[in-house]
Amino acid sequence: MKNLFLLAILFVTIPTFAQQKWQGKFEQLDQILPTPNSYRSASGAPGVNYWQQRADYEIDVELNDETQVLTGKETITYTNNAPEPLRFLWLQLDQNNLSKDNETDKIKTNRIRDSIPAKFFPLAGDTYGYDGGFKIKSVKDALTGKDLTFLINHTMLRIDLPTAMKTGDKYAFRIEWSFVEKDRLKFSERGGYEYFPEDGNYLYAIAQWFPRMCVFDDYEGWQNKQFLGQGEFALAFGNYRVRLTVPSDHIVAASGVLQNPKTVLTKEQNERFETAKKTFDKPVFIVTEEEAKKKEKDRSKKKITWEFYAENVRDFAFATSRKFIWDAMAVKLNDKTPLAQSMYPKEGNPLWAKESTMAIKNTLEIYSARTLDYPYPTAFSIHTADQGMEYPMICFNGGRPNKDGTYSQATYEGMVGVIIHEVGHNFFPMIVNSDERQWSWMDEGLNTFLERETKRERYPNVNISWGSPKGMSRYMRGDKNNMRPLMWGSDNIPRGDFGPNAYGKPAAALTLLRETVMGPELFDKAFKEYAQRWAFKHPKPADFFRTMEDASAVDLDWFWRGWFYTVDNVDLELDEVKWFKVKAEQKGLENKNVKAKAGDLAADTKAKEKASDFNNGPQEFTMINTPDNSYGEFKNKINDSDVRKKLADKNLYEITLKNKGGLVTPVIIEWTFKDGSKEIEIIPAEIWRVNETEVKKVFMKEKEVVNVVIDPNGATGDINLTDNVFPKKADETKFDQLKKN
């Protein structure tokens, strides 16, 4: 061992022990991750005793199109699967985020500038006279009808149970409430209505509209952190039966399957609806633009009730308007044929008729292949101005053409992008049900990654720079004081950092993981394993980190540590490349008692001189015979002369790399040879295990190298590619030329 080790050092690395800057970048995350237990296993899978709560809803709600008031009553049947008793329950009252004394406005910081558009003045909301928030009329025991004691803490509602719920108990209670829906023009919130002054009609996108159960789990008990606006939702699974009473000429989309099409649709619409369910090549119109335009004028005063049923969803949203055009088509996913459906006002055309339902189909196909076959029977995309927001089986998406029907490439790309993204959210976090209030990257990041993959495979004309390592390098180059690590509470991320933090950086990290660190085959297998293990369950970050390793045999603790727990960036410098050749065979190499040390291998003075190009030709070094004392107990010897002969014509290159950004990273080396040919080599990040700041490595090449570039395509997200080139002079010349131009 000892002797071999010595030789290995002599030939492969010239020791660089001068620096001792190490931070344990490859140490395991043992102390940082939660201790595995029987609920969440060390493999990253749900443990043998994994449990989760369940909340089933039966809701009746009526929308008043004159006053924009929603009035509802719900019966929630809550099942306690926790191994501990519960004496009270927590529900979410998200509308209270806009009530008179809401906490969000109190803790918001703002300032006055020389001129501010009225709409964007921070306190403009106070002038609208909007009376937001839930009005809770009653909370009763569903069986006895008796009032239950409850208290409201801003966006959280606590209900005291008459008797504690033991493990396995079910308890049903009834809540009656109402609230005034908000104008989305005035409040940039998720959900609300849009008013169209030209025809006097409304388009409602209704979300967070009923008191919803909080999650109670093994990880933190009740997730009852206040809704402050940025950190989204944590919700339990259940079945929903929802009856929506709306004006009789409205068309309604919702989370779930329509239960009474014969009652709410005309005979002709019903026939078209049935045709759509069997049509796989293009969308079928159920309500045409002409039909929708006609309804805009003859406004019905009658009411009708649409009934929907949704199984195993974590939420329920709906959209309703008489302005809706409606098209749909079936999508084939192995043994499943979900219905892709779009609803949009005429203001969305011609873009929406052409692109929306096809984008749903593309999303379901690509995401299903990477995770699990889309398990729900339907997927809606609804056109709403200037937003993108997701709910189970339904999402609200912007992307509106100009008045004359023309639209820019940016509008087209934005519209297709937002539909893929929001439909994609069905997988993360609707099915793989993570806690959005705490970890934004777990849904936004994973989803943005697959959104890019969908565009890459289905929309080659769409720009997918955002969310790639190269596309995010500008952000990563920025002031680290303005950034937060990905492992950061959603509401504690500065507003300006939220987009890159929750979406772009995690997507770039996953792309780097797939393309460079793990390779597509291993990554896709592990990613799919995560999605399938945690479908219809509540995963936490460690479950993702552990599963990705468990399913791939790739130690990724260094990757999670660097990309998820720090704000470091990838910034390598190719410090120098030295070119060597073995000195031709000569006499006097039989140094039986020579003391082997680095200086004997290469002319010390020359080796120490800094190389800036290949112009001086190769430096020669002497390969002496292996000293006898290096053989230890072995009686046999290697043939030194043979080794020398084999290496005689080879070009040996010693590369020095510096890690300036802090993130350890795979090293992608592009060699360009004298004959113009190129070779790409990928060195795993583990090259930085022992020295995290500087490494040297020797490469053997048949052909003469004229140029070396580290990460030629920016695939690692290196924030400064100009110092990744050798010879440096060539780079400087290029740079000078650029400057002159």
Ligand SMILES: [Zn+2]
């Ligand atoms: Zn999103």
